[in-house]
Amino acid sequence: MKIQILKESLKQAIAIVERATAKNPTLPALGTISLVATKNILEVAATDLEIGIRYTMLAQVEKEGGVAVPARLFSQLINVLTEKDINMNVVATELKVESKEQKTTIKTLSLQEFPIIPSLQGDEEAVEIDTKSFCAALAKVVTIPSQSQTRPEISGVFVAFYKEGIRLAATDSFRLAEKSISFTGAKGIEAAFILPQKTARELVSIFGDIEGVIKLYISPTQALFEHTAKEQQTSIQVVSRLIEGEYPQYQDIIPQNFKTKVQVSKQEIVARIKTAAVFSGKMQDTKLVVDSKKKGLEISAESQDTGKHSSFLSASVTGEHVEISLNWRFLLEGLSNIKGEEVEIGFGGEDAPVLLKPIGKEQYLYVVMPVKA
């Protein structure tokens, strides 16, 4: 392999694919990045056998070929190089990285050792989704799944296509978040799959700020996300396994009937919960009292070691008086994903799930179980 390439493009490519590398003493190839040059194209790729990322870009190729280089080392080097163009040349088992004034030689692994990242079979169903709105929606649920080994199916984000949109849901069995986006490009596909949490995270950070569309190919065992930027002649492919199993019927968890409903300013309640949280100590519980007579919410926390705090926040209240203990981290996490100014909180009693949702068009909801009083 002998090529010339722009340093900036290479740097960007490495920053993205490096996310998929893994440390594995028995398979050192997982800690490497593969570089493969074919006609005018350089493909940079990495994988940890759960997720694989491929990045292709333009390069001036004098001699085709490929090599696998240690990821950390290579990325450190490319990051500090100061020149604009880089020449790369594979000689025997070494990669020579050269620019006008600098010369580097890196020991490499044979490309033969590098895992083959699965590519398209051709029979997958494909849809095109707006990158930004998909990633923004994913970001609202991606923190929720728990790495449960007894219930592997909830360790990922549930993605379901239906007629008018896409539903994304995640739960850790203590709380549940669901974000819907309207989407009409599914062309009758009513697919549903469970995306590993890691993949969801990587998708958000890789594609989150990129304009355009992602093409999604779904097969029963894997999903491939592809983004192409025509102007720069680059493309990014993320291949991921899917989690096997059946996602629980989470709709049953979302409460429908409430004893009490409260509408309150989001900013205000977030500030009050944060203040109370100062005194809630290790157990992370705060107490909410909905007062239907005084028309408002009392938010309080008490710790034996530090002291106590309580505050009253007026709000519009319908229904009965409710007292409930909730984990403030869970509460804030739900609230922080709501964009609007007003939220509606529905209570079903001191040991029933609480529903948070924005008032207005935003399609988001968050259900959280209380802490035993």
Place this chain on the structure above:
Amino acid sequence: MTKDELWQATLAQLQFKISPANFATWLKNTFILSKKEGTLFVSVPNNFSKEWLEHKYNKIIFHAIKSLDNEVREIRYTVERSRPKPKDAPVRTLTAPQEDQMEFPEFQADRSTNLNPRYDFDNFIVGGFNELAHAASLAVVKSPGSIYNPLFIYGGVGLGKTHLLQAVGNQIIKESPHKKLKYISSELFTSGVVSAIRNKNVDALRAMYRELDVLIVEDVQFLAGKEKTQEELFHTFNTLYQAGKQIIFSSDRPPKAIPALEERLRSRFEGGMIADISMPDYETRMAILRTKMLEKEIALNNEVLDYIASHIQRNVRELEGALNRLSAFSRLNANRMPALVEAKALLRTVIQNPNRIANPKKILQAVAEFYDLKEKDLSALSRKQEVVRPRQIAMYLLREDLKGSYPFIGKKFGGKDHTTAIYACAKIAKELQASEILVDEIALIRQRIYSG
């Protein structure tokens, strides 16, 4: 050669041609799915393995197989969608941020079977007090529907009936996932019957129960007096029993002692195997405490354990409650384990609960409840057999447990003569030597009084 043997032989050859690291990475969890007209289908766990085997190892795998089975002309690799094997999974990592955080109830139990996966045989502690019930349950797991059918398990509150029944259910499902199993409390069963009658779809309900392979009904003593429900259960029972399906019941008392239960249903309860769970002895209580301690990752010293085990005798759930208290203490005090003095103070409310001290009122209440009578019936003038006997038992308990004088006892029952009380106590004491059932009944009543 079976396909498993063929694959094993192939792997045996391959191990010399592939480095151990690669062998472990790419050939783990692979097996032959099927062979059709010279094409061998090999299942691989993921797409990465598939690509690797197809592109790098296909030749050597093919050669190895060809040398063993000449018919094979092609190998295809497919990724199977199957659940990962539980033994590959590391230990449970899902932990609540704090102990009191509640979970969505939907996640605690499997919706179709109502089983909670947390109960299994591994964490069920066997001692003399539950040996029989445990052995019978294991036998049922081994061959559902054939050995002990129905299995009837009875015992007091908090001694592990539910744990055992759920474990049986979970184990059966684990061993044969296709089996249809339903775990239901008799209360749910009743409300199912009631709403089916109201909505006029009793047939659908019957059909649902009658296609089960295993039916587990908890707390059948609550069926007392519910005739229509008993009838439904009776018919369901007959259908399942005749089809050789396993049925398991639990109750807080033996079938004989369940009042207002139709004779035909009672005789069916008694038709299989009846096993009781009594109270754990000291050694078993210690064993339970030690196991629970490991689960909760706390380390109490022997003194404290001994104190708990010797003071909480009647209820396993309370043992766990006591441990919970102490573990909360250690969490709040930078993981320091409580000393005996502190433990005593912390457990005072659990151990010296005023409820655990008997008084005449509680005894009367428990006896009346147990025999499904009103409290005032006991002191009424009636001489009906169904009242007389409970009355005598109540008198006996007042004498034995409270050391009440005979005139005092007589007065408690509507001013009866002290000789009546003497006669009653002597009669019950004598019967106790002859009748095992009465021993059981009285033990169960006592448990109600003291765990109340």
